[in-house]
Amino acid sequence: MRSELLRQMFEAFAQGNKNRFLDIANEVIQEEEKKHHHLLAKDLKDILKTVSNGRSISNGTAKSRYKDAIPIPRDTEKGFPLLEIKEFFLDWTDIILDQELMAALLQIVDEVRHVEVFASYGLQPKQKILFCGPPGTGKTFSVQVISAVLGYRLIHVRFDSIVSSFLGETAANLRKIFDFIKYGQWVVLFDEFDIIGKHRDDQHEHGEIKRVVNNFMQMLDDYVGESLLISTTNHHHLLDSGLWRRFDEILFFDLPEADQRKQLFQKYLRVFDIAKDVSLETLTDKTEDFSAADIARVCQEALKKSLLEGKKKIYLPELEWAIKEQNRRKSVERDHIA
Ligand SMILES: Nc1ncnc2c1ncn2[C@@H]1O[C@H](COP(=O)(O)OP(=O)(O)O)[C@@H](O)[C@H]1O
Numbered sequence: 024m025r026s027e028l029l030r031q032m033f034e035a036f037a038q039g040n041k042n043r044f045l046d047i048a049n050e051v052i053q054e055e056e057k058k059h060h061h062l063l064a065k066d067l068k069d070i071l072k073t074v075s076n077g078r079s080i081s082n083g084t085a086k087s088r089y090k091d092a093i094p095i096p097r098d099t100e101k102g103f104p105l106l107e108i109k110e111f112f113l114d115w116t117d118i119i120l121d122q123e124l125m126a127a128l129l130q131i132v133d134e135v136r137h138v139e140v141f142a143s144y145g146l147q148p149k150q151k152i153l154f155c156g157p158p159g160t161g162k163t164f165s166v167q168v169i170s171a172v173l174g175y176r177l178i179h180v181r182f183d184s185i186v187s188s189f190l191g192e193t194a195a196n197l198r199k200i201f202d203f204i205k206y207g208q209w210v211v212l213f214d215e216f217d218i219i220g221k222h223r224d225d226q227h228e229h230g231e232i233k234r235v236v237n238n239f240m241q242m243l244d245d246y247v248g249e250s251l252l253i254s255t256t257n258h259h260h261l262l263d264s265g266l267w268r269r270f271d272e273i274l275f276f277d278l279p280e281a282d283q284r285k286q287l288f289q290k291y292l293r294v295f296d297i298a299k300d301v302s303l304e305t306l307t308d309k310t311e312d313f314s315a316a317d318i319a320r321v322c323q324e325a326l327k328k329s330l331l332e333g334k335k336k337i338y339l340p341e342l343e344w345a346i347k348e349q350n351r352r353k354s355v356e357r358d359h360i361a
């Protein structure tokens with residue numbers, strides 16, 4: 024925030040000039056929005072609403088009221104939290120995806136923003152979404168971006184932690200999560216919910232697991248709140264065909280094409296000077312089966328090595344070394360899974 028605005032705000036307060044104060048406050052909000060600090064802008068707007076309702080500012084922000092009102096649900100047995108509430112300062116320029124997928128994500132956000140217009144025609148925005156695709160392609164990251172651009176807080180539900188050794192507890196945990204998200208407007212991420220799917224071949228637990236899946240789908244079906252619910256999976260082929268139609272939208276995330284790989288290198292190397300011997304085309308050719316996350320890692324490793332070697336620029340040998348290291352890592356992972 025500019026110091027001039029800050030000074031004017033203090034003056035308006037000292038003079039008891041509420042209208043002047045509100046004018047400046049609105050200017051501050053607009054500035055924050057321009058900087059893509061949507062959550063902060065929304066918080067500030069919420070605080071102003073309480074002022075215009077005649078209540079005092081010292082009631083606390085919308086954020087702290089939320090937090091005080093309802094405690095975060097915990098696993099009954101082990102006591103760990105079943106979800107995390109997070110905020111991100113990201114926007115669409117942070118993520119590199121193919122055009123069609125990007126358009127679909129923009130549409131999801133646009134629909135949410137038009138919920139009131141839709142309602143007057145008896146229509147609803149897409150609300151229950153499934154993201155599929157290999158690891159490291161930006162599924163979780165996209166949900167973080169969506170939460171930031173919408174200005175909704177992100178509730179991150181990690182399935183590996185809520186699937187209890189007693190499967191009966193898992194259903195109870197899910198119930199607590201859905202009870203919690205009833206209140207408020209969130210982006211809710213059911214991350215890697217295929218953990219349920221993965222267990223399905225296990226004969227011993229098959230019946231129990233199936234019940235948990237059905238439970239989750241039933242709770243998703245019954246949900247009628249104002250949040251956007253996004254589930255992600257790395258193993259969509261393991262999911263029952265019956266599950267697909269329960270989602271309003273299913274989007275596939277793929278490994279990046281050459282053009283996107285080039286953009287990823289540009290994005291993740293941006294912080295450093297790139298030496299003349301580095302050809303982005305060469306890097307793109309050498310990383311055909313790499314995910315976006317793989318490329319991010321290559322760039323970070325190459326940058327670290329260059330810094331440790333006291334270099335002021337990034338040169339080709341460090342990048343080639345990092346690509347080789349990442350290939351080695353990928354083959355270890357492949358062997359481990361196979
Ligand atoms: N499409 C992308 N564009 C830019 N960065 C990406 C992209 N996909 C992944 N990343 C980077 O890799 C990290 C891990 O990706 P993530 O979204 O967790 O993958 P997934 O959930 O698909 O397994 C992200 O936090 C981000 O730094």
Ligand SMILES: [Mg+2]
Pocket residue numbers: 162163164214215255
């Ligand atoms: Mg993920």
